[in-house]
Amino acid sequence: xxxxxxxxxxxxxxxxxxxxxxxxxxxxxxxxxxxxxxxxxxxxxxxxxxxxxxxxxxxxxxxxxxxxxxxxxxxxxxxxxxxxxxxxxxxxxxxxxxxxxxxxxxxxx
Numbered sequence: 001x002x003x004x005x006x007x008x009x010x011x012x013x014x015x016x017x018x019x020x021x022x023x024x025x026x027x028x029x030x031x032x033x034x035x036x037x038x039x040x041x042x043x044x045x046x047x048x049x050x051x052x053x054x055x056x057x058x059x060x061x062x063x064x065x066x067x068x069x070x071x072x073x074x075x076x077x078x079x080x081x082x083x084x085x086x087x088x089x090x091x092x093x094x095x096x097x098x099x100x101x102x103x104x105x106x107x108x109x
Contacts, residue, residue, distance in 0.1 A: 002101060003090075003092050003099035003100060003101040003104075004022055004023075004099060004100065004101065005097045005098065005099055006020040006022055006027070006029060006039075006098055006099070006100050007020060007029065007098050008096045008097060008098065009031075009037070009093065009096045009097075009098060010096060011098075012029065012030075012031035012037065012098070013031065014031050014032070014033060014035075015030075015031070015032065015033055015056040015057070016030070016031070016056055017029065017030045017051065017052040017053075017054065017056055017061055018030075018052060019042050019050055019052035019053075020100075022100055022101075022102045023102050025041075025102035026041070026042035026043055026050070027039050027040070027041065027042050027089060027100060027102065028040050028041070028042040028050070028051045028052040028061060029052075029091075029098060029100070030056055030061060030072055032056065032058070032059060032072060033058065037091050037093060037098055038059075038072035038073070038088070038091065039088070039089040039090075039091050039100050040061065040070060040072060040075050040086050040087065040088050040089070041075065041086035041087040041088075041089075042086075043086070044063040044065065044066075044068060044070075044082060044086075045068075045077065045082045045083070045084035045085070045086055046063065046065075046066055046068050046077075046081045046082035046083075047063075047065055047066065049063055049064070049065045049066075051063055051070065051086070056072075057069070059071060059072045059073055060072060060078060063082070066081050066082075067079070067081075068080065068081055068082035070082070070085070070086055072088075073088070074088065075087055075088040087105045088105060088106040089101070089102060089104065089105055089106065090104050090105075090106055
């Protein structure tokens with residue numbers, strides 16, 4: 001599989017998440033306050049809740065339902081009730097296009 005255009009940079013607002021679906025994989029795409037674009041699995045591991053409906057603060061995306069914050073860098077939850085990480089996807093920027101390959105996740109230590 002190859003990276004696919006999921007949206008344009010101009011579709012993103014700073015410190016907000018947008019839900020996209022690529023080949024059936026729900027992904028939350030975030031433009032953080034540093035201008036970096038992140039892509040993490042959109043489903044909270046504590047419940048079947050879209051993380052894109054949550055709150056972006058710094059390098060975290062917080063689930064609106066129960067308050068678990070996930071690192072945009074590692075996908076790891078930073079507090080309970082979630083304890084399982086979400087996948088983190090490689091993001092490629094080509095001009096104004098945001099490209100993601102849902103088959104390629106970042107290796108995070």
